[in-house]
Amino acid sequence: MMVDGMAGPVGLKRQLLRIGAPVALVAFVLDQLSKQWVLSSVLPCLSGPSGPGCAVNSPMIEVTGFFNLVMVWNFGVSFGLFASGADLMPYVLVLLSLVISGALIAWAWRSASSFQALSVGLVVGGAVGNIIDRLRFGAVADFLDFHLAGWHWPAFNVADCCIVVGVCLLLIDGLFAKPQTP
Template sequence: MNAFVAPSQGRSHLTAGLAVAVLVLVLDQVTKWWILDVVMQPFPRVIEVTPFFNLVLVWNYGVSFGTFASEAAYMPYVLSAISIGIAGFLVVWMRQAENRLTALALGLVVGGALGNVVDRLLYGAVADFLDFHVAGWHFWAFNVADSGITVGVALLVIDGLFRSHETS
């Protein structure tokens, strides 16, 4: 079997992946607007939603779990440039995706990465607001973009581990 994807099939996967990326980006930005401009007025607030979930506002100046956090004026631009570069690479991969699941997973990651880029460029940091906790232990606060990235990466790993691979 030919290892290359038929052009129309590749376009279909690309379109689906890009649609998911746009959806995640829009949902991320709408939820962040809602948290910043509607829910969290006045600042700061913790809103207890359930016994295991709060809405909070935490500014992340780094990447995952605050890694590479810095309040240096140039850091949001450095992290944004890296994220845009990675997103570009993932779109190229998406264009060559052999199946829809891979394209959709890549779309989740791209949309999430770009959602956090928008925050870095607008605010200099990423707004995180979802706070799950159990027995007094709080997970790291996160947002819709982070969820898209996490779910997308998990789907890529699952796809890579369990999809049957044909050999030439």
């Protein structure tokens, strides 16, 4: 079986390593650099240590009429779902993220598609970025706030963007890609 000019399972593994791993690394690094920049320079804690326990956060910064930089700590998953005061919740969410990422990596490992490797790389890189936040702070740092006519989309970060784009690409691939013939 030929896959993008490479034969057999070794070619499939190379696909994931050649495309998916660098994409995941770039997504992770961009996420962590953007969070570090926001937490240290743009919206630093004005009183106490940086993180969800900050006594006084910097005020929001209006960038445009539809975009602000804000400091929001997300203790749950998307849009704050499953946020709970339970001490173990960050670790439960880390475990869940690791299981989902592992399943996606296993799937991409068997895939012959560069597009799927890229998509999974985005999802995994974003997931690892948010995992690091949960382990460091017990919550995820969100700071991008888009709004229109008084309606605000929940704040998010670069990792969230990578996850959403990666999942959308996987859906597009699943819906519109032509099946590969052996």
